[in-house]
Amino acid sequence: MRRSQQSSHSEWDKKESPDDTRCSSAKRKRRSLGAQENKHCKDGLPQLPGSTLSETKYVNEREHQERRYVEEYRNVYNQGCDTGHHSSKSSGHSGASGYKRKYMAHHATPHPQHSQESHRRKRSRSVEDDEEGHLICQRGDVLSARYEIVAILGQGAFGKVVECIDHKADGRHVAVKIVKNIATYSEAAHAEVQVLRHINASDPSSTHSCVQMLEWFEYHGHVCIVFELLGLSTYDFIKENGFLPFRLDQLRHMAYQICKSVNFLHLNKLTHTDLKPDNILFVTSDYVEEYNPKLASCLKNPDIKVVDFGSATYDDGYHNPLVSTRYYRAPEVILALGWSQPCDVWSIGCILIEYYLGFMVFLTCNNKEHLAMMERILGPLPNHMIQKTRKRKYFCRDRLDWDEHSAAGRYVSSRCKPLKEFMTCHNSDHEDLFDLIQKMLEYDPDKRITLEEALKHPFFFPLKR
Incomplete structure (x- = not known):
């Protein structure tokens, strides 16, 4: 299986415009689902028999936007963007995966002028930054007389991530996140370090599947955070595997670890706020190729760790009104009703159905369309949520202001269907999974299942036998 050289994922709606115009709708490659599923949720745009000229124009424009965004989406993955947390080598190939964007949502600010915000100190002439504040480095450079760079894993708005040999720890390989030499990013990095130190202190043996920070230091004005080196992100594994879903037994194992990890955060009064397949990394990316018509790969070890705590928020800390990557964002966030730990549970529900299907179900760039997709599925x-929200522009007479017969409405209908209709099998294991997902995708955060409760759900009973 080919590994991408630099892979990252970008969320374009850092600051939300009225229609999220910066976030064109992403379209991921999808597996064949059979005639019945394709009828409801096609890969492309809907066919509109008898549509008007204006509807045809709408669809053509929509298709053009999607094609353009697919290119942007892929380019961002190839370039490595904003932040994230881990990447590794697997089966002898370089697999840059996890260190993707961050410092969005909680840390989203206009790009500062480097000349105004840089806080460089006096430094060796041999150490230089580029015009954006990134440390200029290459293979063979040594950081802090200890970490020898062997590979650049990714670069984005936050800084860059490099794979290093730790010469003071028996030559083990680590991942070092080198934050830009700009005050805004340095402050955010220090906040992330505090969260990581809290996590390390609360779980020194890393039994709760949170990534371990090994240490941090400053290098000529750059905050550098050293992490254990992990494997591919779960998103990258799906992508490299042709967007085929995970097997149900693997999904169960991964889901339990995710719930256990995030429940640990919640017990420590933290909300992650940016859970997604990109921020869930395999401990190792070892796989075996199984012969089948699609040349699928099968994981040897489905153990995972949750990464990227750059947006983690304490219960009593400032709550940015806009959190989470678009496709995993809870309804209470979209409706500006305030949020807390249940928003993480919603994100996990979205992640689990993506693992099951191989694609996202809430694939949109627009709040009203996002809500319409939710109503179509859930x-x-x-x-009471409609009446309480300040986002009145989405509603008319206490109902979502949405025309199901418009071109946009037909587009949503073609992609979405009631949740249980996404099931590919109706045995007890699949029924239990979808019961858990439905409880995680409860609209009302006060009624949404907690992760403490989720860990006791029948879907996980086979793990306890």
């Missing part, structure tokens, strides 16, 4: 939004 049923009507609760009246």
Whole structure:
């Protein structure tokens, strides 16, 4: 299986415009689902028999936007963007995966002028930054007389991530996140370090599947955070595997570890706020290729760790009103009703159905369309949430202002269907999984299942036998 050389994922709606115009809708490659599923949720745009000229124009424009965004989306992955956390080598190939964007949501600010915000100190003439504040480095350079760079894993808005040999720890390989030499990013990095130190102190043996920070230091004005080196992100594994879903037994194992890890955060009064397949990394990316018509690969070890705590928020800390990557964002966040730990549970529900299907179900760039997709999959939004929200522009007479017969409405109908109709099998294991997902995708955060409860769900019973 080919490994991408530099892979990253970017969330374009850092600051939300009225229609999220910066976030064109992403379209991921999808597996063949059979005639019945394709009828409801096609890969492309809907066919509109008898559509008007204006609808045809809408669809053509939509298709053009999607094609353009797919290119942007892929380019961002190839370039490595904003932040994230881990990448590794697997089966002898370089696999840059996890260190993707961060410092969005909580740390989203206009790009500062480097000349104004840089806080460089006096430094050796041999140590230089580029015009954006990135440390200029290459293979063979040594950081802090200890970490020898062997590979550049990714670069983005936050800085860059490099794979290093730790010459003071028997030559083990580590990942070092080198933050830009700009005050805004340095402050955010120091906040992330505090969260990571709290996690390390609360779980020194890393039994709760959170990534371990090994140490941090400053190098000529750059905050550098040293992490254990992990494997591919779960998103990258799906992508490299042709967007085929995970097997149910693997999904169960991964889901339990994710719930256990994030529940540990919640017990420590933290909300992750940016859970997604990109921020869930395999401990190792070892795989075996199984012969089948699609040349799928099968994981040897489905153990995972949750990474990227750059947006983690304490219960009593400032809560940025806009959190989470678009496709995993809870309804209470979209409706500006305030959020807390249940928003993580919603994100996990979205992640699990993506693992099951191989693609995202809430694939949109627009808040109203996002809500329409939710209603198509999960049923009507609760009246009390509609009445409470300040986002009145999305509603008319306490109902979502959405025309199912418009071109946009047909587009949503073609992609989405009631949750249980996504099931590919109706045995007890699949039924249990979808019951858990449905409880995680409960609209009302007060009624949404907690992770403490989720860990006791029947879907996980086979793990306890």
